[in-house]
Amino acid sequence: MMQIQANKPAVNCTVAGGLSPLSEKLWREKTKAEFVGDVSARLTWKDLTVMVTLSNGNTQKVLEGLTGYAEPGTLTALMGPSGSGKSTLLDALSGRLAANAFLSGTILLNGRKTKLSFGTAAYVTQDDNLIGTLTVRETISYSARLRLPDNMPWSEKRVLVESTIIEMGLQDCADTVVGNWHLRGISGGEKRRVSIALEILMRPRLLFLDEPTSGLDSASAFFVTQTLRGLSRDGRTVIASVHQPSSEVFELFDQLYLLYDGKTIYFGKASEAYEFFAQAGFPCPALRNPSDHFLRCINSDFDKVKSTLKGSMKLRFEASDDPLEKITTAEAIRSLISFYRTSQQCYAAKEKVDEISKVKGTVLDSGGSQASFLMQSYMLTKRSLVNMSRDFGYYWLRLLIYFVVTICIGTIYFNVGTSYNAILARGSCASFVFGFVTFMSIGGFPSFVEDMKVFQRERLNGHYGVTAFVIGNTLSAMPFLVMITFISGTICYFMVHLHPGFQHYLFFVLCLYASVTVVESLMMAIASIVPNFLMGIIIGAGIQGIFMLVSGFFRLPNDIPKPVWRYPMSYISFHFWALQGQYQNDLRGLLFDNQSPDLPKIPGEYILENVFQINVGRSKWINLSVIFSMIVIYRIVFFLMIKISEDITPWIRGFVARRRLQQKNATLNMMVAPYRLSQSPSLRTYVGNRANGTARR
Ligand SMILES: Nc1ncnc2c1ncn2[C@@H]1O[C@H](COP(=O)(O)OP(=O)(O)OP(=O)(O)O)[C@@H](O)[C@H]1O
Incomplete structure (x- = not known):
């Protein structure tokens, strides 16, 4: 162990050693000097109850x-058996409880109610x-x-990056990808x-950490915890839930x-827990790791297995000195909970909480990003571009499928011409391109x-x-969407031999680009509220299915029932705007053969008005503008969905929680009213007097 410790780099030296005076000053502002003072974080929680x-x-x-x-300056460990409420306590303290959970009690940071999320x-x-x-x-x-x-040079930012990599012992895998479904990456x-x-x-x-050492080998767990302790020693407040720590x-x-089933078994100095358990009647056996012992005392998950074992190994258990083998876990837990309450x-702890909460310390603002908005947008765009271009499923597989499908369209509708049958063929080709080809974009949903x-x-x-x-998300998707729509649109346009002319070609590919971008924007908006692959794809497919139905291909626009479906x-x-625009783009100005060679040729305008029921007075470019406006609208919807879930949802949840608590208290008051009445001194006197026959009637 000594040797391993000796190899551990002196992190603070590494950080300070590579920075210019300006950056070092900036950095020091975020390190010890700043935090040992009144900007440190004192967190208290009192009577905290969470219901789900x-x-x-x-x-x-x-x-x-x-x-x-x-x-x-302290590192607090949350321990307890699985399901005892460690994550819920961290979520409650950090202001991130699930939507179906509501809390009562007081959480104060530096003596004030503060929003702890967002930095x-x-x-x-x-x-x-x-x-x-x-x-x-890269991550x-x-x-x-x-x-x-922004004003900190990259060379100096890199020093911090490298020192953090070393601090977490990641230097050997620093250039390995994190990994996903098709890329084998670093370990758990x-x-x-x-x-x-x-x-x-x-x-x-x-800093809150939920199971920071889970999945780590014992040496890594030790170093990670040591780093967390080092952080706390710089004046920071660190709370981490841990499973089965080694004695070191x-x-x-x-x-x-220490928690069991949401109740406190022990809260105090870690070094005093050993003594506490001994005083409570559950001393830790000499060769047992104290944390193992604490958890063993309160883990009732395997009580049934233990009782079966006890039957078959009766003699061994009776001979044992371990008090845990003489009583049930439930009894041990009850005894520990009541022992703690009077300890x-x-x-x-209660005194300390009252003392700390009375001191109104500095209001801690968001300690989040110090980079400018432009830098954040630029970095997010760049990171997302790199990610997409390396994601085989999102980028290259989709491009391949688009290529294959458009080759299929090109060969099936090859050189479609202007025969009588070509009228329907051109209509169905446009419908397939703007219906199915755009629909394929929902494949990006998992990403x-x-x-x-x-x-x-x-x-x-x-x-x-x-x-x-x-902004980052919108900009980074652009090059890829331009690439797939222009490649597949060009193949399709020239193989099918749609209406010749540059502006016809441009309209076709722009319309395809805009439609695919609308689908992407719609799916992104869905992803912001439905974070589940299957549900998101089903919802997205359903919405698009309905849009396709009312696009005017499967049923002519004038025949679509007016309430709801047409308007x-x-x-x-x-789909409606894309299809109607493309019909105009393709048919207007062409002459089609009639059913018989003796009959006159049919102008495209006639077909548009009488077959596809399209208002030929409206420019196709208006249709294109509407689709581009939809992109903006869906992006705004996406933005609003995130803002609503961030700002309005917690407010609604708080309101509902308060209402529920009021209702619950009202019910409780009704239940205890007869008891309170019976304890009322005036009622007792009255009843006493009645018994003596002295009550006034
Ligand atoms: N939002 C919720 N909805 C329903 N049940 C919940 C919710 N949050 C927590 N629970 C339940 O509360 C209990 C405590 O869960 P929590 O995740 O806090 O335990 P834990 O101690 O962190 O467990 P583990 O160590 O296994 O991660 C569990 O039984 C869990 O199912």
């Missing part, structure tokens, strides 16, 4: 009246939502450029360390919060869901703003 609404409509209490605190606190969640096509170094570099000040433990690296890069004042890792924790640790997951993680940690993300559905459908 289950799918069957019942409510479940996940956390029950928890009280505790976390101070600067005030950093949170490393259990899921590693990373961009699979980037290498470890951390992009993150640095997205957040560090390495992904975990990349997620931590991304948050510690900016040295947050308050356990010794690195300052405070321990000095519990009183000390959008991945993008949204990364966005949500980064956004909640204040890495950048929503506008920068929407407004046809007009909302981009």
